[in-house]
Amino acid sequence: MHVPLKPAAGACTALALAAALTACGGDGSGDNRTLTYWASNQGASVAEDEEVLRPALDRFTEETGIEVELEVIPWSELYNRILTAVSSGDAPDVLNIGNTWAASLQETGAFVPFEGADLDAVGGQDRFVETSYATGGAPGEPPTSVPLYGLSYALFYNPAMFEEAGIEEPPATWEEFVATAEELTRDTDGDGETDQYGFALEGGSERQNSHMAFVLGRQHGGRLWDDGPTFASPEQVDAVKMWVDLMAEHGVVDPGNAEFSDGTQAVGDFVDGRAAMVIVQGSTRTSMAERGFSDYEIAEVPVLDPLPGEPVQSIAAGINISVFTDTGDREGALALVEHLTSPEEQVYLSQEFQTLPVARAAYDDEALGADEHMETFRTILAEHAEPMPQIPEEGQMETVLGEAVAGLFAEAATGGDVSEDAVRAALEDAETQMNAAD
Amino acid sequence: MSTGPDRPARPARPAGAAPPPGPGAAPPPPARPPAARRGAERRRRSLLPYGMVAPAALLELLIHIIPMALGIYIAFTSLTQLTIRRWTTAPFVGWENFAEGLDPGGALGAALYQSLWRTVVYTVCVVGLSWALGMAAAVALNSRFRGRGLLRTLFLVPYALPVYVTAIVWTFMVNQRDGVVNRLLVADLGLLEERPFWLIGENAFWVLVVVSVWRLWPFAFLMLLAALQSVPDEVYEAAAIDGASNWKRFTAVTLPVVRPANGVVLLVMGLWTFNEFDLPYLLFGETSPESARLVSPLVYEHSFVNWNFGLGAAMSALLLVALVAASALYIRAVLPRRRA
Incomplete structure (x- = not known):
């Protein structure tokens, strides 16, 4: 049946092309x-x-x-x-x-x-x-x-969970943020398994990972780009390690978050009461409203104290x-x-x-x-x-860097090595990829 | 493909009968018209096949050949976001993209060869398992029994489902936290202590293999069943009377009969699997985890995420050459020659 169909398909394509060509652009x-x-x-x-x-x-x-x-x-x-x-x-x-x-x-x-x-x-x-x-x-x-x-990004938190834990204020510094998240990571039904985490993130999302690497990097006084990728500078290594450690060292993020990548799943955990805090963009409020969820408060994104770099909270x-x-x-x-x-x-x-x-x-x-x-x-x-670095390679940078951080979350979730050396090696590898593709 | 499989089971031609017309050859005229008319007629008839093939050939040229040639041309240019607007005038850079992308010593080349090797392993696993499953099911369903029609229909379901649906359902199933697979392994059967990850880390490769096999094996089943049905029952009966065991009947009757079909099935499945893009893209998103990064998604990443079309095209050209060479060797070695 293939042969007789082809001319018909071709004719359709030609017609569609002609239609598209005549329909394009403004009418002057x-x-x-x-x-x-x-x-x-x-x-x-x-x-x-x-x-x-x-x-x-x-x-x-x-x-x-x-x-x-x-x-x-x-x-x-x-x-x-x-x-x-x-x-x-x-x-x-x-x-x-x-x-x-x-x-x-x-x-x-x-x-x-x-x-x-x-x-x-x-x-x-x-x-x-x-x-x-x-x-x-x-x-x-x-x-x-x-x-x-x-x-912009902001810290969304669940006031009911805060109240239950006796926490009155949203955290303002990174140290407070980690302590709060640890406090809120709990086994609420006593079955021996943690069912409420302090924080949720999209571990597999290149976007959130690269944005947070930028924000936390700026707080450390680092940059992602300086005539070329500088992902593996000491400041950036510290920044990325700090982000990954939320899962790897502090255990305030469910290891399952390492699989999250479509931009909606961390918010899903927050809405479902599985996580007490998320750092997401404001537009997320439409999908929260869509799911009938309004029991949240918003605060500024926590900042390092003392602050070696700039008080950047968001891209x-x-x-x-x-x-x-x-x-x-x-x-x-x-x-x-x-x-x-x-x-x-x-x-x-x-x-x-x-x-x-x-x-x-x-x-x-x-x-x-x-x-x-x-x-x-x-x-x-x-x-x-x-703004994120305004360079033609920005899209590629988000992918390569975000992927490297996602790889670190995958390691953290599966019990692999996420030491400072491992973080540096992953970021150096990402730099090499960027340079090679340039 | 010029060398189609010949059916060995085709009945022998009666002695003295005219050979069957080849493709495009005119059948013998029924009566003898005058010489002049005969000449015009012959000319008209000799042009007819070309006329009939022309539309398909033209479209083939438009849809396949020209884009392929353009792709090869792009591999020699520096086509990036800087030049995409006037892509026909993108600077010609000779073999630069090939040198950069295919150099095993460089970061890009190393990644390419790694994923090439991974893709070969993936293809062998997927095609091998799909074929084995398809063959087993085809043999089982070749004999008559109640419910055979139902089973046949059921077996074809994975093949009929849109790939998007397949991928979404599988991602739900292998989700680390709430997926039914981990529920079965950890909570219900107690085989594992911890819920393993399937979509990240090393396991991702095997998930990709399993889902690909699940989707592909009904194709092998369908083709092999069709081939098996051309074997008359008497052949099996005769073998059984001669005392052949089930295994012997499989190796001495079934396998030789389906050999030509096998050749085609393996080739087609191999090419499809090697070029697989949809499944990894839908299962893992724009970039697959390292353990499951196949070649097609890698080329996509270079072209459409990093905007380096020249490099992507150079890698595609290498794949094209490799696949054409492999297919040509395979066709010569495995597929039956057309009898002269």
């Missing part, structure tokens, strides 16, 4: 202006995101008369979709990117640099929260993306928005970016997606005061966050 400045917008998936599902974004886009259409064709793309696909769009030129007009990709994507030359009139068209640099604006591209070059949603996380240079309607595309980053829309979007507004003026809005946690997140993002 004709009567019927239409923009294509690729949005990242922020809420609990693609469908939910479409529901949230549609009213915001309708308001844009009302103001400008420009229609917006929306496609919400899951995170697992977004990177490859952008890549394909860059190479084929068959791209949307406006799109969202993870802000850690900004420098990589900047290098492709496929995005409009925000400078001069183009920057003014989206509200100017002063519109944006400084730490978030700094994630727009490599330092010293005009950014090719501006922030859209601000995010300047978030989602940025870019315009493709191939857009047929640059003016319209910039207007859409302006609209979505305007204080009014920022208030709406940040409430819906549990993110932080990236427009300074949005913080004056009273509606945001209703969110009791907003101030904590805002403080962390505005005062204690730094």
